[in-house]
Every structure is written in structure tokens, then in C-alpha cells.
Amino acid sequence: MKRAPAFPPLVSIDRRSAQPLYRQVYERYREAIVDGRVRPGQRLPSTRALAAELRISRITVLSAFEQLVAEGYFESRVGAGTVVARSLPDELRPPLPPDPDRAPRRRHRPRRLLPRHPAIRLRGPEPWLGGGGAFRVSQPAVEHFPAAVWSSLLARHSRNPLARMLNYGDPMGHRPSGSQQALAITARVLLDPGHHVWVEEPGYRGARDVLSMAGARLAPVPVDHEGLDVTAGMAACARARAAYVTPSHQYPLGMTMSASRRLQLLDWARRTGAWVIEDDYDSEYRYESFPIGALQGLDRDARVIYIGTFSKILFPSLRCGYLVIPLDLVPRFVAVREAMDIFPASLPQAALTDFINEGEFGRHLRRMRALYGDRRATLVEALGRELGSDLSVIGDAAGMHLAVTARGRWPDHVMALRAAQRGLWVMPLSSCYLGPPTRRGLVLGYGGTTAAEIPSAVHRLRRVIAST
């Protein structure tokens, strides 16, 4: 090991740098200390000598030294000049080898991370989520959003804001924000690590991720044409602590959970003391009957956590959702939300409140329901015309996506990859399974796909399917 020389090296400065000279002097000396190139107690040149040597003003050197003294890197004693602080840990770190690449390389070398981390699956490549064109799932028709109205509502609250609108707010917000965050909060309140949770199979990956992150063990429960198969769930994992369901429009298959399954699920929850997490992400768009009653409204035992979102009706980047929770859980939800991010942003919520109260919300919803209804009809018609009888269309009674399912071991993953290469963003059904896929097909979003582009997009999709 090399020892630092008796006298610290003079620092070098760069006159062309945007960094002020005093800051350069400060940083060079600090680096020398941190890197172990000088020793505690070592004497420094006088500010006068250093200024002459570097050809800079002595004021500049004094500023740097004062800061180094203030931060405890240097110490200055009457009659003794300035020395590297003796309180610095001696031999704290060995002198570094001269390799200038060392720090960056060490910084980048792979490190053993934590054993729990596989609970969060790192995103593998999902090319079908890579673009924003035809059939991209979960994409509303944002170009139809009344942006001018929204802008004026934001301006109303931001131009002359009340102080309380800018300051810290209530963790409950006008509404808790973001349905994904609502689920994250719910998982933290209701679940202990190791608890089992029913999840729909196939189902929504985002929900699985956040439940896994809370330490839950996922118990996949199959869905059939009536939604979650409660009997199968009880057979596989009767003592689950919670069930995560999308009863109004199952994600991704799109069926609505039947009344008998709803009652059976609530009965199971009541008998076993389990919770039911109802994710109602797009039930406002229903084309053949009025919006279906939520599980939450059937619940007589305060076992249902209802999660809604404004992402599909307004726009996703608003990041605003809401929860309906049993009264006795409110303090715990508040505490978890507060620990998580204290409280939601206030201005967008104020704008949203006005948007609802002034009737814009209802108007926009009705307009969008007609628009999506038209897109859906166009899509269903085009699929019927273009696709063979081997494929069935399901889940089109509500929402902004439907599923095309096939028989047998249909290569939906390969098709989705090829479709993505051609600018068609269809999601393979097999990617929605936790275990081995039992159904294959493609999930097609039509919220962000105009009726005019649908026929040719379906035609192109047929060619992709036919050539695979």
C-alpha cells in the first residue's frame, strides 16, 4: 500500500469549467480526503501560496477553505495554519490504486441483491406494450378528452391558489389517488407476509405484482364464463386471506361475474373472515345493460374493498382513483397512505371535483360510451368477417377491450410479437397466466383505436395470424 506524500498535492483547476473556481478548489481537496490521498493532520499550503500557485484570487481560496473548515474537512488553529482535520478517521480507507476507472467499475459490478426480490418480477420484454397504436390495451381515447375544460379548471385552482391548496393536505385526499396505489395500500393494510390471496387465472399482472410485493402468496383460481370459480378456489386454498377479483369486466377475458358466484364469494369471505378486493377498472362502459351492481353493494359483512379509477374515463396520467372501504378500516388505510406518500396532490383533485360537480364528467362519460360502443361494434363486426370459426370473441359486453380466444396450443405469444413488429399492439392471453396457460388468444384494446382504422387493422391482424 502506498502512503500519501508528506505534503498534500496541489489541486488542479479548470478555467474553462462552468463550475466556480472556489467550488473546484473545495471539491479537489475534499476528493483527496475522501479518496485517502491525504492524512488527518497533514498541513496545507497557505491560502496566499496556493492562490499564487493556481493564479487565482486569494478570496477564492479562502472561500473554499472556509467551507472545508465549516464542513469539518479542514481545521484551522491560530498560529498553526490550516491542516486536514485530525478528527477525520485515520486510515479509514486505504489509498486507492491509480486506476481512474476503478470507481465507476466498482459502482457497476453486479451485486448480490436481496433474497426477497424475486417477489417483484422484473419486467421481461413485452413488445406488445411498446407502442400506442391499434389495439393497445387500457388506452382510452385521450384525444376526445375535453382538455380545454380541464385546463381552465386547473388554472382556476393554480392561478390564485388558496394556501391550503398548496400546503400539506389530508392523506385521504379529496379521494385517495390511483387504483394501483389503492391496491398497494389495501395490500399493506389487509395482508401479512405469507398470507395466501386468490387471484384470477388468467388475471391482471399489475395486481399480482403489488400483492407479491406485500409478501402475499398468490393462489391462482380459474375463471370460467361466470367469472372466478369460487368452488375451485375453496378446493385449492380455502383459507386464503383475501380474493382479488375484477367482477364487472374480468381482466383480461372480459366476462361479468354472475350473481351466484358473487354471493358465493361473499359467503366464503364471511365464513372464513377473508377480504374481497374488488377492482372495478372500467365498468362505466357497459353496452348492453346498465352498469352492473358492485360486489361492494351486495356486501353485508363489510368484507369488500372497492377500488375504482379515473384513468379510463379521464386520462391515465391523471393518476387518480378511489377506494370504498368499511368504516372500521379507515384509520388503518389513512396510516398506511400517510406512511406511503403522506397525501395526494391537491390541484388535480380540486379540478376533478369541479369537473364532476359542473357536469363535465357525466357529459364526457356519455360521449365516450357512445364512442367506445361504436368502436366495439366495428371491431366485433370486423373480427367476425375476417377471422375463421376457430376463433371466438368474448368479453365484449363492457369496457375497452375484448378477447379473441382459440382452441388448442395456439401460438399467441409469437403472434403478438409479430403483430407488434407490424404496429399492432395485441396482448397474448398466455402472458396473463401465473401458471401454465389453459387458454390462448389475443386481447385487443379498442379504447384508443378509431372506428376508421379498425377494419384495416383487423385485416392486417388476420394476415399476421394466417402467417404464423
Add this chain to the structure above:
Amino acid sequence: MKRAPAFPPLVSIDRRSAQPLYRQVYERYREAIVDGRVRPGQRLPSTRALAAELRISRITVLSAFEQLVAEGYFESRVGAGTVVARSLPDELRPPLPPDPDRAPRRRHRPRRLLPRHPAIRLRGPEPWLGGGGAFRVSQPAVEHFPAAVWSSLLARHSRNPLARMLNYGDPMGHRPSGSQQALAITARVLLDPGHHVWVEEPGYRGARDVLSMAGARLAPVPVDHEGLDVTAGMAACARARAAYVTPSHQYPLGMTMSASRRLQLLDWARRTGAWVIEDDYDSEYRYESFPIGALQGLDRDARVIYIGTFSKILFPSLRCGYLVIPLDLVPRFVAVREAMDIFPASLPQAALTDFINEGEFGRHLRRMRALYGDRRATLVEALGRELGSDLSVIGDAAGMHLAVTARGRWPDHVMALRAAQRGLWVMPLSSCYLGPPTRRGLVLGYGGTTAAEIPSAVHRLRRVIAST
């Protein structure tokens, strides 16, 4: 147990209700089924008879019945009329007693919640956080925020938004948002349940809450005039997985961590493989030297997670902060953030980017530094004049709060309660301890208190102190 009668009860409707009549018929029958007042297979009156009985249009009854059939509560067979669906679980739930208050009462009865929940401490009463007047901690001078500029930036992005600005975005955001959320993400990435984490004693309760929520065990480490006592931490809990520190302006005592402690902390982290979580919540306001170098800048081993926030410089309800993390941790932070709330709201970030790029940020920061410097000088001067020599002022070199500390078992908690009753929002130092408080005093925020009101507020505070 009573059995439901052979023929289901006729439903009753309320003509004065805002609820449409078909919806009332639908809901009354659904309730009868959910409450167990009718049995699967029971026959229903004909739509004609029911319409006549209720004196409503047959179309109304038909709409309700169609919905009940669509949702699976009723079933209809050719020639057999409509019956309560036989697929409903029979005897699913016993008939309810006639008490109309039963459901609400059961809904409110206390339930055993989860054993882990004490990890999140429910907020006890903290009256000193109840108001927004003099000395409220963490309150910036929001009335000086350039709201008109901010409003026009928001309008710029919201009036004619790009579709990508409204749609789903990147989990990394322009910047990850909210320093509390940054800490929540950090805790989820770095910590397993049961890991020990050093926290400053006294320290920031919000950090403790979120670390506890991640299952961490908190190891309180005392702070002295140099900040965190690293030697004490190593003696008490050498194998902690992480240290949470506020080195630039310790919360709540306000000292700056010395250079030797910084190097000692980083050395401990390097040797033990621990992480250092650096929460830099207000270091932009420093009154006697230039902003102090972050631990993150001293780190040669990619062990520091740096957390910053815009809450204090812009306004808290923006909910926007940022993280500086080692490169190899980026994918895990992205995955956790995505599971937590997918991605941050886009419009405010776009406005913030312009706010910075167009120089408004720097201008506002300089203006606020002068303003807070003035408020701080006024406060320190008033405290020196009004308070006896038993009290010391510490932590005033930076930030927006300082601490007044006392000797012995000073009743700071009682004083803060009495002060709150008189509209003075001072935080008792003892409330910042995880264990038994070793120092007592009051924490005074001056960010949201004008220089004009400070002298009289300090005078009133003296009277509270003198009378306790």
C-alpha cells in the same frame, strides 16, 4: 330460523326518490335475494301483474327483470315464467332477523385486525400539527410561490396536451415523485422484513413509519452536535442493513453531519454491505455557507440512496421529489414503483421541467433563501431576547426550522399542547424520540411564519413557557 314465504314479497317503490323506478324494482329484488328473503327457484309475479300492482309501466318492470336475468339473479324459461335463479347457492345465508339496524351495526362492530398492524402506529393526537399558523414545522411560504407562472405552465401542457402526456407513462417519471414515496420505494427495494435499520434518535417519524411498514426493525442511534453517532450505532447494532439519515439538516435538531461522521458512516456501509438512505429535505436553504455536499457525492461504493423533494422549494401539495440511486439498482426501483402506483402524474412534471429550464426555479429559490434568511434572523433574535438562558437555540444554520432545547425534564409536551390552544404550532422535541427522550425542547418552523408576526408570536410563546 324463519323460512322465506312461498311467494316472494312484492317490492315497494318510492315515487319521490331520485332513483329511476326500474332501478328501484331491480334493487328491491336483488336485496331480497342477497338478504335471503327469497329462495332459488321461487316463482316471481308476472311482469304484467307486478306493473299493475305497483301502478308503473310494464316496460319499467321488464327493464328491471331483464337486468336481473342478465346478472343471473332471475332466470326465465319459455312457458315457465320468471323464477329466482336456481343456480344461486341455496341456503347460502340464513334469513336475516327483522332488525333494520343489524347490517350497519355489524358493519361497525370492532373486528380483530391483523397482528402486524402495530407496525404502522395509528396517529395519536398531535395538536401541534392541527393548524397552519406561527411555527408550524415544514410549512414553506407558499404565498410567495409564483402561482401565475405555475398556472401558465400547467395550462401550456393541459390545454393542448400531447396524447402521450395524458396516457400511461414511464414508472421513472420525469422524476419519481414525492420524497415520502421515494422512501417507501427504497424500503421495499432494499429491506427484507426483520432487517434492522438505524434511525436517528430523535428523528423523523414519517421515515420510521414507512420503514416499519416495510417490516424493518428500527434501531435508534443517538445524534450529537456532529449528527448521527456512528460509533454508538456500531456498538448497538453493527449489522444493520441500512441507516436512514438527514445529514444536511438533521430532523428535528438541525445540525449538519460532520465530515468525519460522514466518512465513518460510508466506511461502515462499505465494510458491512449496508445501505445509506440520505434524506435531504431542505438543504437548499443554508444561510452561512454554500449548500453542503451530499453524502451521495462522497460515496465511492454505490451504497447511498439520495432522496430529495420539491415540497419545500415549490409547494408540498405538488407531491414531487426525486431519487439518486446506484445504476445497478435502477431496474428494481422501477419494478417496485410500477407495482406501487405504475407511474407518476405527467402534467405537473412537465410544468416542473419548464419551471426549472426557464430559470423560474433558480429565481424562486434565491428569493426564498433571502426571505427565510430574514425570518430566521428575526426568530433567532427574538428568541435570544425573550427566552431565558436555560434555553439554547440550535440547528438554525439551514432549512426552515430550528430547535429550542432545555435542560432536564422540561415539560415540552404540555407546552406544545398549551401553545396549540393559543394558535402557536410548536412541536415538542420529545415526540421525535422512539425511546425515552434524552433531550427536551420545542421545534419551531419559520418557513410559513412572516418576519412581522415572529416577535409577537415569540412573546406569546414565552408566556406559554413561563406559565407551564
